[in-house]
Amino acid sequence: MIARLGGINPLTALALAVLLVVGTYVVPAPSGPLAALALAVSLAAMAGVARRVIILAAAVSIPTWIFLAVMNAIVAPEGEVVRVGGFDVAPGALVPAAWISLRLGAAVAALGWVVMTTPPQRLVRALARRGLPAWSQYLLAASLAAVPEARRRAREVLDAQRSRGLAVGGGPVARLRATLALAGPLMVSLVTEAERRALALDARAFDARGARTSLTEVADSNGERTVRTVMWGLTVVLIVWGLVR
Amino acid sequence: MLEGAGSSISYARVTPLAKNYVSTIALALIPRAVALNLAIGAIVAALKLPVYLDSIGTVLVAALAGPLAGILTGVTSNLVLGMLSSPTFIAFIPVTAVIGASAGVASRVGAFRTVPRAIAAGIMIGLLAGAASVPIVLALFGGVTAGGTGILTIILRSLDLPLGSAALISSMSVDVLDKVLSCVIVAAVLARLPRRLGARFGLPHPAA
Structure with missing residues (x-):
């Protein structure tokens, strides 16, 4: 069963x-x-x-x-x-x-x-088979795949900021300051990375209108x-x- | 794709997708912004801060690429959270769509060019987000969610405020604080972003 x-x-x-x-x-x-x-x-x-x-x-x-x-x-x-x-x-x-x-x-x-x-990817493939547009398939699948990477990078930036003497303990203001020091570099890096990914998507005919095939079928x-x-x-x-x- | 333009490098506008309103670079940015929402949200929760900051990626995308990209980011964020964390996030998809749409509209009128403007935009977005969440909280949760906002609602109910008003005031208070902070951070990041990158989103650089 x-x-x-x-x-x-x-x-x-x-x-x-x-x-x-x-x-x-x-x-x-x-x-x-x-x-x-x-x-x-x-x-x-x-x-x-x-x-x-x-x-x-x-x-x-x-x-x-x-x-x-x-x-x-x-x-x-x-x-x-x-x-x-x-x-x-x-x-x-x-x-x-x-x-x-x-x-x-x-x-x-x-x-x-x-x-x-x-598995979320299986759901996305099943939706794609029922006509979900390619751009929305990409949004769902890439977002699900990006979460572990973003969490890893957040930890890396936090460690880098700590090594420069940033205090992440203390009162709410100190903890908020630590979060802000983390958010800035993360946001700049994601915008920079988006440019590279957009070029990669365009190079792979992301906007092509023809029918697509899938490696695995549901x-x-x-x-x-x-x-x-x-x-x-x-x-x-x-x-x-x-x-x- | 690359074109020489005098001493600097400029990029041709990428092919529009999603009914010609969202560019490829915006679509490439959205999954990263969704992941940023989740990562920053988790860190803020771990640090036990009295804010969420889980819409910061949504506000960033909306500021750079407009209301539709903001809506897509907000909707995708809560769908992914619903799949990875708890299905209750799916119920709040309309709220994240309102945040994305209002931040995108605010960006169109130059709300992220200065800190005072970003604060005003944060207040507006927070009020709208708070108002959008109240019908959901009343219909599904009986007017109170388990957390800081719920405690505030209970305190306001103890002052004899009607349930709807208590839920509205507590939601708006928490959301205004959260969105003001998110908007100020986004404005600060945009000011540091290379001008060339802002131009890639098909909009004038918000910090220009």
Whole structure:
């Protein structure tokens, strides 16, 4: 089953994630978000990433619930108030806060499952096959590839500035000054590098209008296409139902 | 591509792409700016600073290459963050698009030529970004996000401010501080950028 999930077209996984997110927000709580969360976690379990997906969803939904509970039940109590330890507390506000957090957690789990099981480059290739323009393919793929390099260069510049006596500790002002000393050289270097890359792109006929081929193809069976069409249709039905309800 | 022009070297305008509005050099710059947003954002978070600076690359691209390139940078940044960090960033794509668009428009009127102008642009961009984020925070997060902005919202709610107003004031306050700083840094960088490089983006050098 793990191999089966890993082999599905990324667009099918994306369509399912969007359907789950829409279902989470359109179908009333708690049944809608609970069903979406259960399905997302089940899919994550089949792909072997259930623990990571649960942690990701909990990292968003639990702090949100705590902040909402503090605000709506204690700081600015909404609804019927009871006296607890010298404070006015509105216990009724805890339930709506739980539903908001549950919806958020379910949406994060639905998208998180796709993000964790789909290599971004595979998603870009699948989108390219469905007609994504070359320039937007480049933007997504090159941005994803540039992140580790930028983090490495940021560390290098920070080390170079430290070796010149820059202090990165101390109060907020000292730390901010350290960040500014880091940002300047990084920004100048990226603009300089962009010029070289633009010349390289032009030299490789980046703006050519002909059809392009890919070294690797992402499988997309007729069955998956049908399932995807049904899922997009269900998503539209849910949105319309949510609007007219 | 290269043309001699007197004692200096100038470059022919590169082929326009993306519906003739974004040049190849701007497209080449955007992935680096996206990575810069993520790298600086991570460093600022690690240093526990009261700002984000995670739109600094977006503001830089918008200042050099205009509003559409700024929008593309902002949208791509949050898509990549959504893929690499947390899907919640995807919900804030409209906010980053507003930042890119407003910084690009500000650049067109010379907002990055001096520090006072950059501060004014930062205030405007921060107010717009704060206003754009409030409907998302209200609809998806119940009006409060877990973090510094959320704490400010709770403090304002304790002063009996309505939820919408509290969320708006806290978002705008944090965003104004953050975008003013980003704009001042970008203005300082543009002033140090070789004039030839600015001309490559098809715009008059912003610091000229």
